Amino acid sequence: MSAIGNYFRSIFSGLKTLFQGMAVTGYYFRNARKEIITQQYPDNKDTLRMYDRFRGIVVMPHDENNLHACTGCSACEIACPNGSIEIIAPRVVDPETGKKKKVINQHIYHYSMCTLCNLCILSCPTEAIVMDQTFEHAVYDRSLLTQILNKPGSSLNPNVKE
Amino acid sequence: MYLSIYDFSSFFQSIDNWLTSTFPEPIATIIVWILIGVSAIAFTALLGLSLVYAERKVAAWFQLRIGPNRVGFQGVLQTVADITKLIMKEPLTPGTSDKFLYNLAPFLMMLAPFIVIGALPYAEGLQVMDLNVGVFFVTAVSSIGVLGILISGYSSNNKYSLIGSMRSGAQVVSYELSAGLAIMVIVVMSGSLQFSEIIEAQRDGWWIFKGHLPVWIAFVVFIIAGTAETNRGPFDLAEAESELTAGFHTEYSGIKFAFFFLAEYVNLFIIVVLATTLFLGGWMPLHIGDWEAFNNIADIIPPIFWFLGKVSALIILIMWFKWTFPRLRIDQLLTLEWKYLLPISLVNIVLAAFIILMGWHF
Amino acid sequence: MEETIISPDGTQEYFINMGPQHPSTHGVLRLVLTLDGEIIEKVEPHLGYIHRSIEKMCEKDNYRQIIHLTDRMDYLSAHMNNHAVSLAIENALEVEIPDRAKYIRVIMDELTRISSHTLWWGVMGMDLGAITSFLYGFRDHEYITEIFEETCGARLTMNYNVPGGVMFDIHPNFVKHVKDFIADFKTKLPEYDTLLSGNVIFLERTKGIGILTKEDAISFGVTGPAGRASGFSNDVRKKEPYGIYDQLDFKEILYTDGDTYSRYKARIDEMWESIKIIEQLIDNIPEGDFQAKTRKVIKLPKGEFYQKVETARGELGVYIVSDGKMNPYRMKFRSPGFSNLSALDRMARGGKIADLVAIMSTLDLVVPDIDR
């Protein structure tokens, strides 16, 4: 008799667990409006805010006079594990002091090789480069991913101490 | 109380009268055939599209998502776009496959639902052919579908497909037994194999209400077996995508894949319509004892809406299963059938016969 | 031509390539299955599809740069991987790191563990055919990811640890958000149990399937929840505590059955333990520095250094051979996934294809971790 009892008990306890499971999904089905977790991405572009520490791409901020803070010291180039930064900074003679000094010519940044590890930002003594929070960087041509961070005609902010 | 304005038969009768009076007899018959054929194809396509859309929306709501919402209002045209894409894709035939069988399988798959759809009752007078063995016809013809699955798996020359189709063969053949026995309960109760008479027998109450225990058991068994017969989750072993990538239709692409895809949904619809007709009174409005007021209101709602309402409720139920439960393993699937459903159905049919013998049903 | 093997009853064995692209290998793992019908006779993993020679790359990078490579091994335990390398370097340099950094590291580790396990839970459901659980698991995973993003700046490859501490201080909202998450997650975990753990189909699919005995677990080196489900007590947090784990009150989850269900349960229980750990810490993060002062150029003394930590998958060992230069002479990772995978054949033999899928998902394989 117990075998038959077990048989029916297994059916009913099994059905019960199934209904419990359905109750969970049923709850979400009924409250679908409230519980939806997905974002309507291209539609919510205007309201979408990334966290201020979000690492999207390395940029070099310039102020209104087209001045940046990069001294061309190459610290970021050395810190980068992937060789995504190349600094071209020839030594030129400073007309005032007469000493030879590095001046940034091109701060080349290969986004395609960057792992966004933040090490370059940490290593920069003058905080010349920062992480930007943008994240839509897809391009049609891979060469567009190589950027020169210092803008043409820009120069070192004289207030920056080395 | 019964409102005859919702009866479709007079409408179709008038069309028929007009045709026979305008054209000579054979031409009229041909025109009728063509009309029926075209509307069956249109209906099947529409059905497939709307069910796929419904499934995607329902699944999304279960899964905290929004679902398709880009193409058309709330994404209603999404499935149309999908099918258009599938039609435009190249229908690839693998080089090492059995070409003839490979190309035949999708059509076999689609054939069964096409035939069956004509024999189902949708509303008063809205039925292509009210066969006197309708129930038998539907169960018999709908099992052609499994041939499509078997052939597709066999001919694809892909081991995943083969495993999937063999699983499916075992599954469909087994579950047809208990589905058939569940149907038998109703046939015994209403004493007819004709859909119209089965529905007529439920005029004073649906079988699920007046049939007592045997009908409840039969209903549960039928829903489970029906889900299994249509290869839907949790019984979707034939295409178990986490095990067999896509199962029997792994190698199919383009319109041939679309056929498999649509056939699955039309089969789902057929099972649900069967359940509705047999257990939930088909298009019969809900009548509760002698609450005249309520019964009158129920009568005012056209039967086609009653029918659609019941069908959608059952469809959502079956989708709910799919989106909640894990998949069974093949041996567990067969255990469930042979150790649980089949013995229960066998006892159940004896019980039903006994109840009828004693006259205990309403 | 290969000889065809005919079994005694006249049927023929056949082979199936599962992967490198298959929905349930979750990555580019290739398994060559020898099948008799649906019964598995042999499972042969073939590796190397995502080998990026991380160990070799470490030899050219300096010690600060190595850490970010470890994010990319077991990307779901990125914090623990970073932690392991940082600890190895710190031990070699014999720097004492501030308490605040230790606390933050442990909280982050446990959050990572929860996030990894929630994702695993969802994937486990999906492998067994309950696709909805994937989305529920991902919802909670995503919650933690947002917390990480706020503090560390990245969602998956955080690179938050540096030799001597952590890269930034925690975000001002961090404590609040973690508390919110814990409160929310405590209501969600029971849901996991009703949806899958109690479900009769799920029990049928997992109980008594893929049994790994304790002896096998030890000899294959199966660690983490998978090993502990077989009764092999191997929690590094208990055995060789690092960070501040020795001051914390938590249990090592041990099961004895060694079947798929025990491995499943072990992970679910581990999430509760992680919640407990985070609750003990989150209110008492000490004030102070979050980073110890280290030299700009780190040079390890000559010698060999080994550090192991408990990741979400098991024991991760970091072995550094230094010749006193800026970069290691040799770097070796003992990744948990590799050893766990080696036991797969033992567990899956005699089961069905569907069992193999269930077993694989309870091993919680992350393929980049196996290949490195």
Ligand code: SF4
């Ligand atoms: S973020 Fe890392 S990889 Fe990218 S440029 Fe900076 S140091 Fe190099």
Ligand code: SF4
């Ligand atoms: S960005 Fe900073 S670290 Fe790099 S060269 Fe300029 S000043 Fe030096």
